[in-house]
Amino acid sequence: xxxxxxxxxxxxxxxxxxxxxxxxxxxxxxxxxxxxxxxxxxxxxxxxxxxxxxxxxxxxxxxxxxxxxxxxxxxxxxxxxxxxxxxxxxxxxxxxxxxxxxxxxxxxxxxxxxxxxxxxxxxxxxxxxxxxxxxxxxxxxxxxxxxxxxxxxxxxxxxxxxxxxxxxxx
Amino acid sequence: xxxxxxxxxxxxxxxxxxxxxxxxxxxxxxxxxxxxxxxxxxxxxxxxxxxxxxxxxxxxxxxxxxxxxxxxxxxxxxxxxxxxxxxxxxxxxxxxxxxx
Numbered sequence: 001x002x003x004x005x006x007x008x009x010x011x012x013x014x015x016x017x018x019x020x021x022x023x024x025x026x027x028x029x030x031x032x033x034x035x036x037x038x039x040x041x042x043x044x045x046x047x048x049x050x051x052x053x054x055x056x057x058x059x060x061x062x063x064x065x066x067x068x069x070x071x072x073x074x075x076x077x078x079x080x081x082x083x084x085x086x087x088x089x090x091x092x093x094x095x096x097x098x099x100x101x102x103x104x105x106x107x108x109x110x111x112x113x114x115x116x117x118x119x120x121x122x123x124x125x126x127x128x129x130x131x132x133x134x135x136x137x138x139x140x141x142x143x144x145x146x147x148x149x150x151x152x153x154x155x156x157x158x159x160x161x162x163x164x165x166x167x168x169x170x
Numbered sequence: 171x172x173x174x175x176x177x178x179x180x181x182x183x184x185x186x187x188x189x190x191x192x193x194x195x196x197x198x199x200x201x202x203x204x205x206x207x208x209x210x211x212x213x214x215x216x217x218x219x220x221x222x223x224x225x226x227x228x229x230x231x232x233x234x235x236x237x238x239x240x241x242x243x244x245x246x247x248x249x250x251x252x253x254x255x256x257x258x259x260x261x262x263x264x265x266x267x268x269x270x
């Protein structure tokens with residue numbers, strides 16, 4: 001179990017490094033899809049099957065296909081990496097992200113991660129009811145207002161995308 | 171059971187790679203992909219905490235995060251599309267329409 005987790009973790013970090021270093025943006029998109037699949041596998045190991053399914057369906061299936069469509073639509077000749085006009089910026093970016101990493105990793109380092117009281121859904125309850133049934137029940141009772149608002153947000157985003165991307169008629 | 175610190179460390183590494191991608195890459199669409207990578211790193215820590223805290227709230231939050239990420243990708247890519255029509259490039263250094 002632990003070995004499989006480490007394999008998928010290494011593969012997902014490898015995919016992330018591919019996004020960072022590959023020159024062709026299409027290769028970047030494909031390595032990001034690999035990262036999403038590995039994260040989906042880790043979600044299965046964490047008993048979050050619903051999240052794993054929508055990770056693969058929505059992220060790897062829908063969002064990345066949209067990215068690839070736009071990349072191929074805008075196939076500019078200068079798809080290689082552009083020259084950086086400000087070389088010292090790379091050093092600054094490295095230092096800043098190192099600081100961010102130390103900040104995040106320091107939060108849970110040295111085993112002093114203090115978690116609050118446990119919730120009402122231990123693994124036995126989730127496996128008895130089924131995680132998807134539980135999520136559906138919560139979404140349509142406790143979180144119904146957020147659910148309706150997010151539906152309107154999605155509608156607004158779709159209409160906005162059509163309006164923005166529309167070609168102006170002469 | 172996978173130790174929670176290791177999953178959180180993976181999440182931190184992925185988030186840092188996303189931050190580096192936003193700051194180092196010059197192609198707008200690759201910058202956008204790095205933002206998606208950061209969102210995924212946050213999703214991973216949400217699932218981890220939801221599992222270790224015996225709570226369901228983290229999973230519900232991920233549902234909302236993924237919807238917001240989809241909306242963001244759609245609107246952002248259409249903005250990139252319409253800027254590309256006037257600028258003919260994906261280099262973010264050339265996108266200085268608001269500068270004067």
